[in-house]
Amino acid sequence: MKKDYLNSVPAERFAAIIPNRRRVIESASAEMPQYEYNANVLARSLHPKVQHVIVKDIAEMPAARLYTLVPDQEKETEKLAYFQAGQYISLDLQIGESRLSRPYSLCSSPSLALRGEYQILVKTMNNGFASAYINENFQIGTRIDISGPSGFFYHEPLRDGSKVIGIAGGSGIAPFVSMAQAIAEGIADFDLTILYGSRTEEEILFRKQLDDLAEKCERIKVDYVLSDQQKEGFRFGFISSELIREYLTDDSSVFVCGSQGMYDYIRQQTQQLDLPLRRVRFDAYGEYRLTGRDQKHLDRHGDQKYQLTVRTNDGFVHTILARGDESILVALERAGIKAPSRCRSGECGWCRTRLLSGAVYTPQMTERRRQYDKVAGYIHACCSFPCSDCEITVNCQ
Amino acid sequence: MEKYDLIVIGAGNGGLMTACRASQLGLKVLVVERHNLPGGAASSFVRGRFEFDASLHEIPDFGQGEHRGELGRLFDELGIKVEMVPIKDAFRYVVEKDGQRSLDVVFPHGRDKVMKLIEEICPEDVEAMENSFSAYGDMERGLAYFGACRGQIDPEVLRKEHPNFMRIMSLSAGELFRALGMSEKCQRILSAYWPYQGTDIETVDASRYLMMVYGYFVNGAYVPKMRSHSLSTAIADRAAQLGCRFLYDKEVTRILTSQGRVCGVELDDGRVIETRAIASNAFPEVVYARLLDDRSLVPPFELKKANARKYGFRAFSVYLGLDAPPEEIGISDYTVFISTTDDSRLICEQSRTRFGREYALDVCCLNMAVPDCSPEGTTEIILTISYTDDAWADVSEEDYVRIKREIADQLIDNLEKTMGYHIREHIEEIEIASPVTFARYMYSPQGSIYGYASLKWDGMSSRMLASGMEQTIPGLFFVGGHGSSLSGYFPTYTGGNKAAFQIMGYVRGGGKR
Numbered sequence: 085m086k087k088d089y090l091n092s093v094p095a096e097r098f099a100a101i102i103p104n105r106r107r108v109i110e111s112a113s114a115e116m117p118q119y120e121y122n123a124n125v126l127a128r129s130l131h132p133k134v135q136h137v138i139v140k141d142i143a144e145m146p147a148a149r150l151y152t153l154v155p156d157q158e159k160e161t162e163k164l165a166y167f168q169a170g171q172y173i174s175l176d177l178q179i180g181e182s183r184l185s186r187p188y189s190l191c192s193s194p195s196l197a198l199r200g201e202y203q204i205l206v207k208t209m210n211n212g213f214a215s216a217y218i219n220e221n222f223q224i225g226t227r228i229d230i231s232g233p234s235g236f237f238y239h240e241p242l243r244d245g246s247k248v249i250g251i252a253g254g255s256g257i258a259p260f261v262s263m264a265q266a267i268a269e270g271i272a273d274f275d276l277t278i279l280y281g282s283r284t285e286e287e288i289l290f291r292k293q294l295d296d297l298a299e300k301c302e303r304i305k306v307d308y309v310l311s312d313q314q315k316e317g318f319r320f321g322f323i324s325s326e327l328i329r330e331y332l333t334d335d336s337s338v339f340v341c342g343s344q345g346m347y348d349y350i351r352q353q354t355q356q357l358d359l360p361l362r363r364v365r366f367d368a369y370g371e372y373r374l375t376g377r378d379q380k381h382l383d384r385h386g387d388q389k390y391q392l393t394v395r396t397n398d399g400f401v402h403t404i405l406a407r408g409d410e411s412i413l414v415a416l417e418r419a420g421i422k423a424p425s426r427c428r429s430g431e432c433g434w435c436r437t438r439l440l441s442g443a444v445y446t447p448q449m450t451e452r453r454r455q456y457d458k459v460a461g462y463i464h465a466c467c468s469f470p471c472s473d474c475e476i477t478v479n480c481q
Numbered sequence: 482m483e484k485y486d487l488i489v490i491g492a493g494n495g496g497l498m499t500a501c502r503a504s505q506l507g508l509k510v511l512v513v514e515r516h517n518l519p520g521g522a523a524s525s526f527v528r529g530r531f532e533f534d535a536s537l538h539e540i541p542d543f544g545q546g547e548h549r550g551e552l553g554r555l556f557d558e559l560g561i562k563v564e565m566v567p568i569k570d571a572f573r574y575v576v577e578k579d580g581q582r583s584l585d586v587v588f589p590h591g592r593d594k595v596m597k598l599i600e601e602i603c604p605e606d607v608e609a610m611e612n613s614f615s616a617y618g619d620m621e622r623g624l625a626y627f628g629a630c631r632g633q634i635d636p637e638v639l640r641k642e643h644p645n646f647m648r649i650m651s652l653s654a655g656e657l658f659r660a661l662g663m664s665e666k667c668q669r670i671l672s673a674y675w676p677y678q679g680t681d682i683e684t685v686d687a688s689r690y691l692m693m694v695y696g697y698f699v700n701g702a703y704v705p706k707m708r709s710h711s712l713s714t715a716i717a718d719r720a721a722q723l724g725c726r727f728l729y730d731k732e733v734t735r736i737l738t739s740q741g742r743v744c745g746v747e748l749d750d751g752r753v754i755e756t757r758a759i760a761s762n763a764f765p766e767v768v769y770a771r772l773l774d775d776r777s778l779v780p781p782f783e784l785k786k787a788n789a790r791k792y793g794f795r796a797f798s799v800y801l802g803l804d805a806p807p808e809e810i811g812i813s814d815y816t817v818f819i820s821t822t823d824d825s826r827l828i829c830e831q832s833r834t835r836f837g838r839e840y841a842l843d844v845c846c847l848n849m850a851v852p853d854c855s856p857e858g859t860t861e862i863i864l865t866i867s868y869t870d871d872a873w874a875d876v877s878e879e880d881y882v883r884i885k886r887e888i889a890d891q892l893i894d895n896l897e898k899t900m901g902y903h904i905r906e907h908i909e910e911i912e913i914a915s916p917v918t919f920a921r922y923m924y925s926p927q928g929s930i931y932g933y934a935s936l937k938w939d940g941m942s943s944r945m946l947a948s949g950m951e952q953t954i955p956g957l958f959f960v961g962g963h964g965s966s967l968s969g970y971f972p973t974y975t976g977g978n979k980a981a982f983q984i985m986g987y988v989r990g991g992g993k994r
Contacts (some may be wrong), residue, residue, distance in 0.1 A: 097651035
């Protein structure tokens, strides 16, 4: 092998490396350097970790309330983050001893956020611990902490059809109200046909607003479907594959927002339509409730109580009880441990935590963990149900 | 009061490796990370049925069995276990403009295979190519000498035994290729890897470029079976096993000093924790201007250095989950570098803006190395372009998503046209990351993913030679892409490892260097 292959390069150049470096550095300014740029400012304002807000206004709706939230300037929240129509925010709540979170879709237009307002719809659910608390206790002036806008339930033109069939059940109408406004204002660019299922006409939420939007903007259509009431001008029954087919084109995407039970039903309907997965998108639905699919777990562990040892990142060790039919996140919240969480349905990963010992059950519907996390013993607390005594680590907020 | 030997700010590659090695050396270590999981850019995210790697395409010098590379040995030594998968070919390089293809070549891994290819496509460059492999060998030997004498170099030994190493250290990659007598064509083909260095081949150091390119050619490239998240988590878990403590979802808001040296940190929850040393995975300017309690302690030279430096690449990536297998999409390569020109200087110049007329698009399809990385019958690909300047400085909150989409749209368009892939009708999941996204997760100025740019005066050679001489506040060490080893997985891991030894020396020496 030749050794002299670089003889053309003068050896003295090596000695010049450091003097060159020094010369450039010495000629620079000795001021404090800039460390934040537009990308950093934008990242922070689009994705704040927390937004302190105040309830500015409350509107009554059938079995629900519409809250208008504005920045809490006293707590140094100057503005609200912009979002994509269909996204949600997560509310931090303290109810008695419990510290918990609840996700709510933003139902106002993204443009309203630029003017410093968000709107969320809170429907009092049957056995709804948090929703009942909110609707009984929130008043004008109530201060709350919410997350930055989150979630992936928005129209992505590069992926979705330009005609969206929005299937909403009950309060699941909220993200579509935001989308419809965004379309009417020219912020979003797609056609939206909402198939809105309610039990009775009286239970329809945002009726006037939806009708006005449909009247004003030809890209928006609303078809009300009543399950418990036959009435002229309304569809009767459930949102079936036949009904969806009426609106389906080659350029359609189906967006679904409602309850877990409704998702099971709609999934069956869309399967009959032979739609590829990419054409059907479900919003995160909040808490997963164990059902017949999870019978094996329920039979063995449903009525059990297990001991949960919690090591928090502030150095404390708590020993609490966890029910087999409730998620680990709920057990933590009941015990007043403020564990991080957002979507509560497995997809955001905010509640990722390490299972040091013990076994948990993760329903297949909620399995959104990273591949390595599954083998390395990390769980998403919001959709992990204990099968034994467990020990976990938690990053307290 | 809690007291540590070392507090690591940020659990990126550099921070994690420093923490792991320092714990293994017996130091009492605490890692504070703002995010809820380790890794920084070495992370992954799930969308629907797909899991995408946020940043990693491939790692050099891992190796397997008897060809275990430096990085593989480092992981072994520390007891970090991660399943790695070899990548078949080095890269495919396609140069095409306005439908005119001027180059399309697949570079293999393995010295013999590379030489065989050169015989075919650049027969007149066989000798120059052989010599470039010799240069790589000389470089490796020189670096080994440097490592062994821990900064106490004997100039006589260097001159006598490592003359070619000294010469290579003083050259840019382009200068080296010319000094080897390489043809223009061969030089341009070898320059395909430049995007992994974040600067054109006339600017990047020959030392760095050789180590990477020939590291790949000789030892092959590897990718973890379960994304870079498995690397980060495995390192963090191993460090924890060695006694290291981790605080996630917590932020260091202040670095405390006493008598001119670091002595503690204050967290966002108000807690104060004492420490003898700090390894910052956060950029120096963030430490100096935002975190430090007494700014007057920063040596003026360090301030000047921070001001003199430029940032490395800011990336723009489109992550696509497709509902058809690779063969149906038309994909047959792991990495394709698609470029409108083979002149890396021209592209670097045009990459100052959000979308230049000349551009280089890097396409990576993980299924070609890890077939089951996504469900059967699906494919995931990642498209990346990079910026050599603060190209997103003028974007507002309101326009942000629209601009992201427009660029992604254009990239998909160009990819379909150039490679004939069928993408649009198969998009099941899409995520778009801009410099703002990287700024969100890494908190790096301008969203830089490559630390400071490798400039002629501030490349691997100059940083390496200067590393013992330039000192900041006692007890403060920098690790990560902005550290002295430059950016990338290999440099930040090995750099973090080296820093741990320096820190041990400082701590055990009672605060003396």
